[in-house]
Amino acid sequence: MKKILEMKNITKQFHSVTALKDVSIDLYDDEILALVGENGAGKSTLMRILSGSYAANSYDGQIIMNGKKQKFSHTKDAENAGIEMIYQEISLMNDMTVAENIMLGRMPQKRIPGFVDWKKARQIAVEALELVGLDVRPDELVRRLSTSQMQLLSIGKALMRKPKILVLDEPTSALTGKETHTLMTILRDLKSRGISCIYISHKLDEVFALTDRITVLRDGKVINTYTKENLQPDKVIEDMVGRKVENMYPKVHVQMGEEALRVENFTVPSSIPGKNIIDEASFSLKHGEILGIGGLVGAGRSELINAVFGAIKKEKGEVFIDGKPVKINKPTDAIAHKMGLLTEDRRASGYVGTMNLRENISLASFKEISKRGFLNKIKEKKATKVQFDALNVRAPSIETNVLNLSGGNQQKVVLAKWLMSDVHILFLDEPTRGIDVGAKVEIYDIIFELAKKGVAIVMISSELPELLAVCDRFIVLAQGRIRGKFSREEVTEELFMKAATNIL
Ligand SMILES: Nc1ncnc2c1ncn2[C@@H]1O[C@H](COP(=O)(O)OP(=O)(O)OP(=O)(O)O)[C@@H](O)[C@H]1O
Ligand SMILES: [Mg+2]
Numbered sequence: 001m002k003k004i005l006e007m008k009n010i011t012k013q014f015h016s017v018t019a020l021k022d023v024s025i026d027l028y029d030d031e032i033l034a035l036v037g038e039n040g041a042g043k044s045t046l047m048r049i050l051s052g053s054y055a056a057n058s059y060d061g062q063i064i065m066n067g068k069k070q071k072f073s074h075t076k077d078a079e080n081a082g083i084e085m086i087y088q089e090i091s092l093m094n095d096m097t098v099a100e101n102i103m104l105g106r107m108p109q110k111r112i113p114g115f116v117d118w119k120k121a122r123q124i125a126v127e128a129l130e131l132v133g134l135d136v137r138p139d140e141l142v143r144r145l146s147t148s149q150m151q152l153l154s155i156g157k158a159l160m161r162k163p164k165i166l167v168l169d170e171p172t173s174a175l176t177g178k179e180t181h182t183l184m185t186i187l188r189d190l191k192s193r194g195i196s197c198i199y200i201s202h203k204l205d206e207v208f209a210l211t212d213r214i215t216v217l218r219d220g221k222v223i224n225t226y227t228k229e230n231l232q233p234d235k236v237i238e239d240m241v242g243r244k245v246e247n248m249y250p251k252v253h254v255q256m257g258e259e260a261l262r263v264e265n266f267t268v269p270s271s272i273p274g275k276n277i278i279d280e281a282s283f284s285l286k287h288g289e290i291l292g293i294g295g296l297v298g299a300g301r302s303e304l305i306n307a308v309f310g311a312i313k314k315e316k317g318e319v320f321i322d323g324k325p326v327k328i329n330k331p332t333d334a335i336a337h338k339m340g341l342l343t344e345d346r347r348a349s350g351y352v353g354t355m356n357l358r359e360n361i362s363l364a365s366f367k368e369i370s371k372r373g374f375l376n377k378i379k380e381k382k383a384t385k386v387q388f389d390a391l392n393v394r395a396p397s398i399e400t401n402v403l404n405l406s407g408g409n410q411q412k413v414v415l416a417k418w419l420m421s422d423v424h425i426l427f428l429d430e431p432t433r434g435i436d437v438g439a440k441v442e443i444y445d446i447i448f449e450l451a452k453k454g455v456a457i458v459m460i461s462s463e464l465p466e467l468l469a470v471c472d473r474f475i476v477l478a479q480g481r482i483r484g485k486f487s488r489e490e491v492t493e494e495l496f497m498k499a500a501t502n503i504l
Pocket of ligand 2: 045
């Protein structure tokens with residue numbers, strides 16, 4: 001085993017925040033190293049230093065590759081040294097095609113300078129798509145891809161540059177089952193071809209199965225490094241959160257009330273005539289009830305709740321709130337009826353990047369914190385601070401800009417927005433995506449608190465154990481249709497998967 005990379009004594013400050021304190025890590029040839037730690041522990045920051053996103057003069061410490069000191073002042077420098085990074089927040093050009101994104105900045109030229117060799121570009125694109133098992137056309141616009149397809153595309157794009165070190169920052173947070181499996185196979189294959197990986201994930205099962213060594217960060221410091229041989233999963237979790245986590249899924253049972261929401265015959269058309277994204281879906285739930293929506297990626301789970309919320313157009317379908325029919329044609333109609341939606345993609349529709357935490361958290365609560373149409377600043381500050389503390393958001397204050405937060409903490413801010421507003425019906429699309437193990441338990445507690453207050457909750461999660469543990473009742477979608485309805489008592493993982501794959 002040869003050491004190919006050393007990051008030595010790295011210290012990184014952001015104004016008053018010390019994100020990394022004297023951190024050292026090593027990477028050997030043909031190994032997969034995991035970096036784990038709580039939200040805000042410093043994982044992404046450390047990798048942004050490695051990828052040249054943060055220039056060499058913005059931190060203390062050294063990067064040494066194959067014994068040679070490196071000073072990256074730009075991502076291009078790191079790329080040239082053979083380092084590719086897949087960022088936590090997908091960064092693709094939405095209005096360009098798949099092929100253009102893969103080739104971005106390195107379009108093959110014809111012999112006459114200035115002319116792009118489109119045939120070759122297409123060939124390379126097809127190769128990249130095949131490598132990651134992504135079934136889309138090279139000339140498809142990236143905007144039209146799903147989040148998971150975009151994630152696979154980013155990975156395919158990075159691999160085309162033949163890196164020596166591949167860094168993946170939560171690559172599977174938007175992937176499920178089959179796609180995750182494909183990715184694991186790709187990474188193992190890369191390893192056997194001498195490409196090393198640094199892998200960041202909150203999904204510890206994956207980490208334990210895939211990686212050769214695990215380095216735990218907490219509060220910007222290295223706490224411990226485990227090898228496959230001395231690995232103790234409970235110890236890793238304890239090192240991450242700084243305490244013992246006894247029960248991952250403490251279910252709280254709540255007295256349910258009357259019917260809060262009924263959805264009847266929802267149908268959402270697709271761009272293909274005669275084929276619907278959602279077909280005649282009906283369900284209902286009571287105050288205090290938590291309804292889980294299951295299904296595979298692409299089954300129509302997000303589309304269903306987005307359509308009910310008025311965020312995407314339906315062809316037909318009725319909504320009844322507290323037994324009365326209501327018209328919901330756009331999200332503001334839904335909000336007026338005290339509905340909330342935590343979206344799957346926090347960057348596209350979750351938070352406003354130009355705003356600070358206070359403004360983001362209070363975004364859906366104008367009525368509650370204003371008087372005769374004027375915002376009551378003192379009330380706003382107080383109410384947002386309560387949420388900020390309750391969710392344990394890691395940031396200097398509520399005046400911090402949301403873009404300066406770690407990925408998981410941004411997710412908490414979006415959640416806080418709906419918690420603070422006076423919602424009666426709340427849709428949660430992957431509420432714990434990118435959230436660390438300790439904070440997940442905190443979020444379940446908050447969901448149960450809301451249910452106790454009588455809020456009717458619809459939750460989507462691709463983590464089946466989580467969904468089964470948190471919800472009272474389940475519907476399972478496959479190809480846009482409801483294929484299974486189960487109570488908490490009767491459901492099993494097997495029944496669930498059978499319905500999701502439509503073989504009941
Ligand atoms: N641009 C920035 N400006 C100010 N503070 C920042 C900036 N980027 C990160 N931080 C802070 O540095 C710390 C480490 O953040 P980082 O994003 O590295 O965490 P992480 O381990 O990747 O967390 P997560 O699991 O939530 O993605 C956090 O306290 C974060 O708020
Ligand atoms: Mg991160």
